[in-house]
Amino acid sequence: MLKGAAGVGAAGLAASALASVALPAAAATRTPVRTKQGPSSENAGGEAIVVHVRDAASGEIDVFRGTTQIRLHDRDLAARLVRASR
Amino acid sequence: MSSHREAPEISKDPVADSTDLYAFVSPDKPETVTIIANYIPLQSAAGGPNFYEFGDDVIYDIRIDNFGNSKWDITYQFQFSTVLGNPETFLYNTGPITSLTSSSWNRKQVYTVTRIDSTGEHVLGKNLACPPCNIGPLSTPDYATKLAQPAVHTLSDGSKVFAGQRAEGFYVDLGSIFDLGNLRPFQNLNVFGKADGFSSAPGVNATKLLNVHSIAIQVPIGRLTRKGRPTIGVWTAANRQRARIHDPQTGRVVTSGPFEQVSRLGNPLVNEVIIAMGDKDRWNALQPHKDSQFTHYFANPELAGLLPVLYPGVFPHLAALVASKKPRADLEAILLTGIPSGIIPNFSNFTGTVQADMLRLNTSIPPSKSPNILGVLGGDLAGFPNGRRVFDDVVTVEVRAVAGVTYPLIDPKFTPDAAAGEVSDGLTPSSLGMPFLDEFPYLGVPFDGYHDPSS
Secondary structure (H helix, E strand, O other), X not given: OHHHHHHOOOOXXXXXXXXXOOOOOOOOEXXXXXXXXXXXXXXXXXXXXXXXXXXXXXXXXXXXXXXEEXXXXXXXXXXXXXXXXX | OOOOOOOOOHHHOHHHOEEEEEEEEOOOOOOEEXXXXXXXXXXXXXXXXXXXXXXXXXXXXXXXXXXXXXXOOEEEEEEEEEEEOOOOOOXXXXXXXXXXXXXXXXXXXXXXXXXXXXXXXXXXXXEEEOOOOOOOOOOOOOHHHHHXXXXXXXXXXXXXXXXXXXXXXOOOOHHHHOOOOOXXXXXXXXXXXXXXXXXXXXXXXXXXXXXXXXXXXXXXXXXXXXXXXXXXXXXXXXEEEEEEEEEOOOOEEEEEEEEEEEEEEOOOOHHHHHOOHHHHHHHHHOOHHHHHHHHHHHHOOHHHHHHHHHOOOOOHHHHHHHHHOOOOHHHHHHHHHOOOOOOEOOEOOOOOOOOOOOEEEEOOOOOOOOOOOOHHHHOOOOOOOOOEOOOOOHHHHHHHHHHHHOHHHOOOOOOOOHHHHOOOOXXXXXXXXOOOOOOOOOOOOOOOOOOOOOO
């Protein structure tokens, strides 16, 4: 996934990188893509947070945590993540 | 094979690769249905020191449609957890494993079973023990009685469950089939085999002496069906979280996000030989009720066109049927909707008009007292494609169906080629080298690595 994302100019960052970037609550549009499909699994990933900048130009960002995914639309945050990844 | 390594992506992920699905009215308990979903294909019995196990990061589903819309109404969900006893040894076991709680068994696996239906999520069992893999006579003595049988658990609703290694039950001559369709019994007629001077030969089972991992559940029929609707549609699915990152500090994969389907299986051989390469991965990710977009693969299957080319002059009627481009409504019925009543006397497994690849089982048909491995094609209405029993010869049934033997069901004027009723890869259940069991979980005791280190 990350390799593919890099190929189109986006960036994928793990939780530690995201921690240095404050989420702008007001600026971001949040779309819950899907809630958990089955019973929660204590064996299936813990609380790792994975951020996938799908499209830096439009600011489309997927944030994965636990068994949920949130889609953000935030050009500023996407740009800052791209800068931080360099 | 039936669905072993059948698509490019899932062939790289054997832990989530569904290989076979069985659903049948239990012959020894005809008030119940047994469903078996197999994963992790082509296991060599000697495959240590990290022997095969289910994925802790995979959710395994058995899904049932009992309403006829090809969407699941009941899901049995299985989640596994590996327990490592001693991280300071490389050994799977440090002595004989004499019970499921043996301290010398270093790497155990337990699981939770959850039933999801219209009334919510119900945990039916927790910390249920899997048996170990069958290592050999010193490591896993008395495997069948001391390790496998105790791993059959009774759930809180009275259903039975088993999850663990079993002997492969699917038999197929892969080596010949994927060598330009050169079915050994008929290789003297194959265009390439004939050119090379091959003569007819018995089939060779490519899965002999191999193991697989099974998730088996035996449920009272009334827990699966709706009143007045004895036919159920069944499929299995494996789901992984969307985000996966390799952590170089631990050498492990970190996962996060919602679970999404990466593998599914209803009827045998559908994604294997019906769906084209370019669509196989997407097919694995979709729900069955969206299968109408793939109807063209069933209506005009590639294999039907190949048989007359590979066996010149052997399938002239099939060649004419293919040339006519008439849709194979027989195959669409068998694999996508079930067979409506009035086509085969005293039989129907029709679930509705929604085209979907599900294994359809009419639970009102009792187990056969004289089973025929060709199932409905052999006059045995309790066999494939009315569900699927562990011993059914689904390769022969489907090859013959594609060759045209079932086309008269929808066009009585069509006369199948004589060869359509004979074509086969030449195998029977005896090709497996391990007998099936007469009771749950029916698939045979897994081969052990000492006696059968290679296939």
